[in-house]
Amino acid sequence: MTNSEKSKVAAQEKVARLRAEQARTERRRVVIAVSAVGAVVVLIAVLVVARLAGGGGPTTAASGSSSASASAAVTSAVSHVPPATLNAVGAGSANNPPTAITAAALKQGGKPRVLYIGAEYCPYCAAQRWAVAQALSRFGTWTGLGQTSSSARDVDPDTATLSFHGATLTSRYVSFNGVETTTNQPAGTGYQPLDTPAPADAALMRTYDAPPYLPSGSAGGIPFLDIGGVYVSSGASYGPQLLAGKTQQQIADALKNPADPMAQAIDGAANAITAAICKTTNNQPAAVCAAPGVTAAATTLGHG
Amino acid sequence: MAETEPEPIDTQPPEPGATPLQAVPNWVPRSSLAVCIAGLVIAGYLTLEHFTGATTFACPQIGTINCVKVTTSSYSNMVGVPVALLGLLYFGALTLMCLPAAWRSPLPFLRALRLGSVTAGLLLVLYLFWAELFRINAICLWCTAIHILTIALFTIVAITHALSGPLRSHQP
Numbered sequence: 001m002t003n004s005e006k007s008k009v010a011a012q013e014k015v016a017r018l019r020a021e022q023a024r025t026e027r028r029r030v031v032i033a034v035s036a037v038g039a040v041v042v043l044i045a046v047l048v049v050a051r052l053a054g055g056g057g058p059t060t061a062a063s064g065s066s067s068a069s070a071s072a073a074v075t076s077a078v079s080h081v082p083p084a085t086l087n088a089v090g091a092g093s094a095n096n097p098p099t100a101i102t103a104a105a106l107k108q109g110g111k112p113r114v115l116y117i118g119a120e121y122c123p124y125c126a127a128q129r130w131a132v133a134q135a136l137s138r139f140g141t142w143t144g145l146g147q148t149s150s151s152a153r154d155v156d157p158d159t160a161t162l163s164f165h166g167a168t169l170t171s172r173y174v175s176f177n178g179v180e181t182t183t184n185q186p187a188g189t190g191y192q193p194l195d196t197p198a199p200a201d202a203a204l205m206r207t208y209d210a211p212p213y214l215p216s217g218s219a220g221g222i223p224f225l226d227i228g229g230v231y232v233s234s235g236a237s238y239g240p241q242l243l244a245g246k247t248q249q250q251i252a253d254a255l256k257n258p259a260d261p262m263a264q265a266i267d268g269a270a271n272a273i274t275a276a277i278c279k280t281t282n283n284q285p286a287a288v289c290a291a292p293g294v295t296a297a298a299t300t301l302g303h304g
Numbered sequence: 305m306a307e308t309e310p311e312p313i314d315t316q317p318p319e320p321g322a323t324p325l326q327a328v329p330n331w332v333p334r335s336s337l338a339v340c341i342a343g344l345v346i347a348g349y350l351t352l353e354h355f356t357g358a359t360t361f362a363c364p365q366i367g368t369i370n371c372v373k374v375t376t377s378s379y380s381n382m383v384g385v386p387v388a389l390l391g392l393l394y395f396g397a398l399t400l401m402c403l404p405a406a407w408r409s410p411l412p413f414l415r416a417l418r419l420g421s422v423t424a425g426l427l428l429v430l431y432l433f434w435a436e437l438f439r440i441n442a443i444c445l446w447c448t449a450i451h452i453l454t455i456a457l458f459t460i461v462a463i464t465h466a467l468s469g470p471l472r473s474h475q476p
Contacts (some may be wrong), residue, residue: 029466037459040426044433051437068354152379152439185381192384245441247372 067120067146067163067183070248075145077252078130078162079137081267083291088258090296092268094131094238098231098276099302101213105229105280106204108175112228112280115177116164117205121151121184121191124236125223126161130251131237131269132225133162138274138288139281140171147248151184151191156240160248165194173281174228177201181222208232227273228280231301237269271297328407332464336402336457340395343453347391350375350446354388363445374444379435387432391450394425398457419465422458429454 091097106113116132118125126149133145146163150156164178179201182191197205204226210219218234225233242265243251254262275298278289288294353361354375363371374380380387400406401418409415429451436443 026467030463033462033466036462037455040430040455040458043430047434047437069356152435158440185384247370249372 067148067165070145070147070162074147074162074248074252075142077249077255078134078145079142081134081255081263081270083293085256085258085263086267086271087291087293089264089267090271090293091300092264092266092271092297093261094265094268094272094297094300096233096235096237097269097272097297097300097302098225098227098233099214100230100279101208101232103208103229106226107228108177111171111173111175112230112277113175113177113226114228114277115179115201115204115226116223117179117181117197117201117225118164118223119182119191120148120163120165120180120194121154121182122222123150123154123156123159123240124221125180126150126156126159127236127238127240127243127265128223128225128269129162129164130255130266131273132223133164134255134266134270135273135277136169136171136174136176138270139173139277139285140169140176143168143170148184150240151186153186156244159240159243160246160251161243162248173284174277209234225273227276230280231276233273237272238265267293268297272300276301328464328468332460333402333404333407336407336460336464337399337404339453339457339460340399340402343395343450343457344392344399346446346449346453347388347395350388350450351386351392354380354386368441368443369445370442371444371446374436374440374442374447379432379440390428394421395453397421398425402457415465418461422454422461425454426458 106115114136116129118129133142136142144167146165146167148161148163150159150161152158163180165180167178169176177198179195179197181193181195181197183194185192187193205220205224208214208226209221209224209232210216213232214234221234223233223235225231227233242262246254246262251262251266254260255266257263258267271293274288275294278284278294278298279301281289283289361371361375363369375388382390398418398421401414401421406414406418432447433451436447
């Protein structure tokens with residue numbers, strides 16, 4: 001073999017080696033890529049199987065959202081529960097009605113003021129907002145109601161609800177201030193701040209969200225409701241678990257059916273709150289305050 | 305036995321900052337761009353629904369299928385940004401990265417960015433899918449479509465990246 005032939009063979013061998021190495025590298029890359037895709041598919045299958053096998057569970061995960069605007073359908077359904085339904089429900093299955101207090105009248109613009117202090121993460125606030133929003137809708141018109149859910153990492157996670165952050169009640173009978181102190185987005189050991197109560201309102205809460213006005217067990221709790229300085233309440237009127245798995249629309253739609261357990265709880269609580277508000281408005285509007293459902297719920301109001 | 309001449313291997317030195325690549329098959333830019341545009345449209349719809357309060361959602365509420373519950377859940381935002389908007393930005397950026405001209409580009413940075421982006425998108429999709437199954441207890445069909453598109457995009461990009469990896473034949 002001549003030197004020229006030897007050098008040609010050597011070159012061919014080198015090319016062959018390079019090609020083999022290149023092919024190996026390419027195969028390795030393809031195997032990695034296909035394995036990654038396969039792992040994703042397997043992981044998804046495992047998640048689905050685990051879920052089907054019943055592995056749901058408590059909440060420890062990060063969460064995060066503030067409210068979006070409530071849909072017109074939800075706002076309308078909450079604001080237009082048929083009077084016949086509300087009368088049929090009366091006090092319903094609600095408990096923890098507002099309790100009378102002796103305090104300076106809470107007014108704004110010459111009208112009794114309703115102060116709500118809660119937080120978007122809070123599941124009990126999530127439950128109570130439905131009743132508060134519905135009760136106040138009987139005295140005016142809502143604009144800017146929010147739509148959100150309670151924290152995913154608290155009890156009764158992701159309870160569908162409304163938000164009073166940025167909401168306005170236009171009413172000739174009462175004024176309303178809704179304070180949502182945090183979103184439902186975790187931040188550190190708590191949640192991201194949202195609204196800050198006015199110092200006077202924070203002082204009201206410190207004073208009246210405590211004994212002797214409320215049971216010691218609910219002291220400092222939210223949601224806190226001060227109705228014209230005449231009635232206060234702390235906490236929810238029913239368990240948020242009643243709303244588990246429901247959307248805002250499903251809850252809002254259920255309010256018109258007096259046989260629905262959600263209507264029994266929410267409409268009943270709304271009637272009680274309405275009755276308390278009526279005490280501050282000289283029973284105006286009469287059509288609302290004299291409604292049988294409201295007068296029935298009025299008998300459940302606490303006397304402090 | 306007849307000897308065959310070996311095919312020449314590209315031994316041209318790369319441009320500065322560039323990595324020599326095998327050409328990607330024609331179907332890659334086409335399919336990836338189609339996936340990105342589909343994702344862009346769906347993410348745009350979800351973003352619109354997010355900012356209009358999900359009032360006109362074309363999504364059935366049957367059993368665990370419930371788009372509103374998912375898109376208004378506490379998982380619908382991440383660090384204050386709506387997930388739907390993140391999806392819109394994600395597919396917008398990937399659309400640019402999956403244009404035929406971008407696929408032809410030999411810039412390593414662009415290839416790494418494309419691969420990194422689809423990987424990040426895939427991880428986020430897995431997290432959100434987990435949240436739907438185990439925390440929200442509802443499945444959003446539109447979100448599922450986005451998840452499928454994201455996985456498809458990851459598959460296309462990852463395999464293409466593997467097949468068109470840098471050649472080493474320019475080494476002396």
